[in-house]
Amino acid sequence: MxxxxxxxxxxxxxxxxxxxxxxxxxxxxxxxxxxxxxxxYVAASMPPHVQTExxxxxxxPIDFETxxxxxxxxFMTYNAPRAYEIGDIFRAKGKAVIFGGYHPSFMxxxxxxxxxxxxxxxxxxNVPKMISDFQNGGLQQFYESDLVDLAKLxxxxxxxxxxxxxxxxxxxxxxxxCIHHCAFCSVAAFNRYKIRTRPVDExxxxxxSLGRHVLFMDDNIILNKAYAKELFKAMIPLKKRWFSQSGIxxxxxxxLLDLAAKSGCRGLxxxxxxxxxxxxxxxxxxxxxxxxxxxVVRKLHKAGISICGAFVFGSDEDGPDVFETTLDFLxxxxxxxxxxxxxxxxxxxxxxxxxDEEDRIIDKNWSHYDFFHVVHRPKLxxxxxxxxxxxxxxxxxxxxxxxxxxxxxxxxxLSPETIxxxxxxxxxxxRFKLSNYGAFQLGxxxxxxxxx
Numbered sequence: 001m002x003x004x005x006x007x008x009x010x011x012x013x014x015x016x017x018x019x020x021x022x023x024x025x026x027x028x029x030x031x032x033x034x035x036x037x038x039x040x041y042v043a044a045s046m047p048p049h050v051q052t053e054x055x056x057x058x059x060x061p062i063d064f065e066t067x068x069x070x071x072x073x074x075f076m077t078y079n080a081p082r083a084y085e086i087g088d089i090f091r092a093k094g095k096a097v098i099f100g101g102y103h104p105s106f107m108x109x110x111x112x113x114x115x116x117x118x119x120x121x122x123x124x125x126n127v128p129k130m131i132s133d134f135q136n137g138g139l140q141q142f143y144e145s146d147l148v149d150l151a152k153l154x155x156x157x158x159x160x161x162x163x164x165x166x167x168x169x170x171x172x173x174x175x176x177x178c179i180h181h182c183a184f185c186s187v188a189a190f191n192r193y194k195i196r197t198r199p200v201d202e203x204x205x206x207x208x209s210l211g212r213h214v215l216f217m218d219d220n221i222i223l224n225k226a227y228a229k230e231l232f233k234a235m236i237p238l239k240k241r242w243f244s245q246s247g248i249x250x251x252x253x254x255x256l257l258d259l260a261a262k263s264g265c266r267g268l269x270x271x272x273x274x275x276x277x278x279x280x281x282x283x284x285x286x287x288x289x290x291x292x293x294x295x296v297v298r299k300l301h302k303a304g305i306s307i308c309g310a311f312v313f314g315s316d317e318d319g320p321d322v323f324e325t326t327l328d329f330l331x332x333x334x335x336x337x338x339x340x341x342x343x344x345x346x347x348x349x350x351x352x353x354x355x356d357e358e359d360r361i362i363d364k365n366w367s368h369y370d371f372f373h374v375v376h377r378p379k380l381x382x383x384x385x386x387x388x389x390x391x392x393x394x395x396x397x398x399x400x401x402x403x404x405x406x407x408x409x410x411x412x413x414l415s416p417e418t419i420x421x422x423x424x425x426x427x428x429x430x431r432f433k434l435s436n437y438g439a440f441q442l443g444x445x446x447x448x449x450x451x452x
Contacts, residue, residue: 003049003135009068010039013075013082014057015370017436021061031429033058035171036161037217038074038123042100044154045127052160057082059165064089070134073115074101077346078370080111087114096134100126102186103366106348112141120144121190124154147191150176150198167425170210174203174231175218182273183284183351184312184343187219195220197227204234213421216244223247225256232259243267243422247287251296261303266418268300269339271310275329278317284350297333301413306336306423313393314343314386316379323389323446327396334409337426338397341371342390343378372437388446391434395443398431 036054043052055062071090075083080103087097091114100119104111108118117139119126125145133139150173163169175198177191207214221244222228235242236259246268250257272293273285280288300307311326330338345352345361346369355361355376362383363375374383381389396402407427410419434440 003047006050006070006131006135007053007066007068008046008050008070008072009053009055009063009066010042010072010074011062011086012036012039012054012056012058013073013079013086015078015082015367019057019061019082020059031167031425032433033166034215034217035158035166035169037156037171037173038101040156040158040160041154042072042074042123042127043160044156045124047128047131050131054160056161056165059162062086064093069096070131071095071097073097073099075099075103076101077103077366078368079103080107080366082367084111084114091116096139098130102190103347105190106186106346108142116141118142122148124148147194147196148176150196151202153198153202168211168213168215170213171215171217172203172206172210173217174198175221175224175227178219178223180287181284181350183282183354184345184349186346186348189348191219195223197224200227200231200234203231204238207235207238207240210240212239212241214240214242216242218244220245220247222250222256222260225249225253229256229259232256232263232265235263238264240264241266241417243269245269245271248272248291248293248296249287251299252291257299257303261305265303265305266415267306267308267336267422269308269310270296273310273312274315274318274322275326276315276317276322279315282315282317283312293329294333297335301334304414304418306410306414306418308337308339308426309335310339310341311393312341312343313390314374314376314378318378318386319380320385320389323393327393330393330397331402331406334406336406336410336414336423337430338394339430340390340393340397342374342386343376344369344371345376372439385446388442391439391442392446393443394430394434394439398427398434400431403427403431 036056039054046052073083073086090097097115098117099111099115100123104118105120108120111118117130120142121144125148126143130143158169175195177195178188179193179195180188241264248270273283274280313322345355360377362377368375374387378386407419407424410423
């Protein structure tokens, strides 16, 4: 006799700024809506008798009158208040609520106040146990498993999401995790500071089922260089065009960079984090120490690869001059896109632990842990300078004048396809997003504030 059928709704909460409250068109720019990979893996891990639905608040509203038996909510820190609200509403209606994701994994005792069970860490091994326990009337509060063997990942059903609502549904992973101990990074902590790889033949098989443009949602796709070279060699005949996240080490290995370009790499998100050696040391960002960033950018551009550079402002070594220095580097080297953030001590990171012990965290409203608020007390500038200065960099980098200038310059080393399908949409998307967050107005306060 088979198991009694169950229905599960997996919910991804979002900020009030982007939340879809009715059957309206999504507000958030599609370039920032990726293919819901974590939720798809949760759904793929469900036993066959469980019917699963995925609801993304960026795309559609939650039906609080659903007849689902189980409500799953996956969230990061900045969405925790909304997740707790959702959990409380459904539990009041008698629904079983399960939380998963980064924040509940690091703050399970807090999260369990609003849920019936917490999935700590990855879901693939936990989900079948949770479903079995629920059906047997013995759902436990906390579930934690070993790290998942990537050779045994379940097959995804991408039809569970609205394909036209995302920048691409051709998203996948070849690796998970990171071995580095960067003080502010919750990704490495979540993956227990380990890197895991999928068998190359399995990656190639999945790639063959996807379209021409692919997004690898890896934390650092070249961290295991031998594996990356094997993968890239196998990808060359597929003629894909792909984008991912990488460490700057890709520029130091000529063979690796050449294989990445030949396999179709056209853009990388790279965590430069800071131009300051003192800051990199404080962040424990060892792979970036004593590296020539200008040379890194030059080599990637020569290979036809665009760059979205990530910089974090607000370290104990950063003074008010950090903003202009960083902007000059970005513009002079024609870095195609920028994610600039205020240093944020996320729960579960060494940074959170040290700052909490020093009583330097000034705001524990989790909704402010979105990179657009200052939640700690810097040492060499006041909180307003950090806030306004970060916005000032964003305002100038994403001015129409500078967008036009760098897109024009990129024409000498990037293909028209990369420019019009990736670089230009990403720049317009960031301008739209930052404008909605009020960054351009905030940036105007920087000069007058810093001269007071």
